Amino acid sequence: xxxxxxxxxxxxxxxxxxxxxxxxxxxxxxxxxxxxxxxxxxxxxxxxxxxxxxxxxxxxxxxxxxxxxxxxxxxxxxxxxxxxxxxxxxxxxxxxxxxxxxxxxxxxxxxxxxxxxxxxxxxxxxxxxxxxxxxxxxxxxxxxxxxxxxxxxxxxxxxxxxxxxxxxxxxxxxxxxxxxxxxxxxxxxxxxxxxxxxxxxxxxxxxxxxxxxxxxxxxxxxxxxxxxxxxxxxxxxxxxxxxxxxxxxxxxxxxxxxxxxxxxxxxxxxxxxxxxxxxxxxxxxxxxxxxxxxxxxxxxxxxxxxxxxxxxxxxxxxxxxxxxxxxxxxxxxxxxxxxxxxxxxxxxxxxxxxxxxxxxxxxxxxxxxxxxxxxxxxxxxxxxxxxx
Ligand SMILES: [Zn+2]
Numbered sequence: 001x002x003x004x005x006x007x008x009x010x011x012x013x014x015x016x017x018x019x020x021x022x023x024x025x026x027x028x029x030x031x032x033x034x035x036x037x038x039x040x041x042x043x044x045x046x047x048x049x050x051x052x053x054x055x056x057x058x059x060x061x062x063x064x065x066x067x068x069x070x071x072x073x074x075x076x077x078x079x080x081x082x083x084x085x086x087x088x089x090x091x092x093x094x095x096x097x098x099x100x101x102x103x104x105x106x107x108x109x110x111x112x113x114x115x116x117x118x119x120x121x122x123x124x125x126x127x128x129x130x131x132x133x134x135x136x137x138x139x140x141x142x143x144x145x146x147x148x149x150x151x152x153x154x155x156x157x158x159x160x161x162x163x164x165x166x167x168x169x170x171x172x173x174x175x176x177x178x179x180x181x182x183x184x185x186x187x188x189x190x191x192x193x194x195x196x197x198x199x200x201x202x203x204x205x206x207x208x209x210x211x212x213x214x215x216x217x218x219x220x221x222x223x224x225x226x227x228x229x230x231x232x233x234x235x236x237x238x239x240x241x242x243x244x245x246x247x248x249x250x251x252x253x254x255x256x257x258x259x260x261x262x263x264x265x266x267x268x269x270x271x272x273x274x275x276x277x278x279x280x281x282x283x284x285x286x287x288x289x290x291x292x293x294x295x296x297x298x299x300x301x302x303x304x305x306x307x308x309x310x311x312x313x314x315x316x317x318x319x320x321x322x323x324x325x326x327x328x329x330x331x332x333x334x335x336x337x338x339x340x341x342x343x344x345x346x347x348x349x350x351x352x353x354x355x356x357x358x359x360x361x362x363x364x365x366x367x368x369x370x371x372x373x374x375x376x377x378x379x380x381x382x383x384x385x386x387x388x
Contacts, residue, residue, distance in 0.1 A: 186212030302336025
């Protein structure tokens with residue numbers, strides 16, 4: 001009898017352990033990926049053109065998932081082998097700390113959270129279970145871990161001098177390290193405490209999104225309930241970010257928050273991942289007029305590869321980038337994939353040459369291609385990051 005209880009218990013525990021090992025992968029494969037497709041045709045000329053570009057992407061949530069990013073995976077969109085295959089020189093990794101159940105583009109609140117379950121299933125340290133700040137810091141530690149394990153493949157960039165060094169190293173060869181920058185998606189990660197900004201600064205975070213899918217203590221989300229502008233705390237945070245040369249990202253902020261930020265900002269802001277309303281009138285996208293206001297203030301608008309652009313094929317990406325250039329001018333447009341952000345795309349980081357091919361096919365000039373694929377991002381970061 002006791003033998004049977006023992007066996008049942010052992011089988012039960014083994015099953016539970018197996019579930020914990022397999023579950024993170026299953027969760028990720030349901031949440032995001034690349035739509036099955038025939039290989040994208042890229043001509044030798046386009047491949048050569050792509051290899052000569054400095055490619056930069058403003059938004060990937062890869063640090064949230066249970067994968068070793070130094071190893072190539074068939075899940076999600078981004079890891080360092082795939083970034084190398086796609087000739088990506090600069091990748092911003094954004095830390096997600098809370099996401100509401102039933103997340104949508106119209107109306108969400110902060111009462112539920114899927115990341116809490118993910119944190120437990122993925123066996124993150126206990127300190128991350130109840131603190132959003134710790135979740136962000138843990139994701140920074142994961143990136144630092146990759147950089148110390150493979151310094152010839154990953155460098156965490158915290159200053160303009162760091163970025164210059166990595167770009168020089170890539171030009172010189174033979175190694176091609178990725179300049180990895182840290183961002184946060186939603187300043188609720190501060191846990192309402194401005195002192196946490198010192199910890200984020202020290203950990204190397206160089207861009208912070210004010211909101212994510214729900215209203216927070218700083219102000220309204222583009223997908224929240226209040227649609228309100230910046231709160232007093234929000235203004236304090238924006239001032240503190242500017243003082244530290246940490247970029248302000250308004251990708252998920254309500255139009256009123258964006259207006260309030262622009263009214264007080266002394267530095268340009270970023271929209272790290274978005275579509276363009278002119279070609280895809282989605283509630284996920286700010287109005288064309290507000291985007292123009294951001295660009296006029298020197299800001300950068302990074303166009304994504306997921307449903308915010310409606311047509312997610314490489315030619316659809318080219319159409320969205322053309323609309324962005326028409327609207328904002330060629331100096332204010334960049335790439336903001338939203339890879340690994342719970343999104344479905346038609347290509348992953350390794351297949352980015354397909355975008356260059358689509359831009360050539362759509363008649364983009366050499367200068368336009370060079371600027372949107374990464375040139376604008378390099379210029380912007382060198383001007384906005386702390387010098388050392
Ligand atoms: Zn996002």
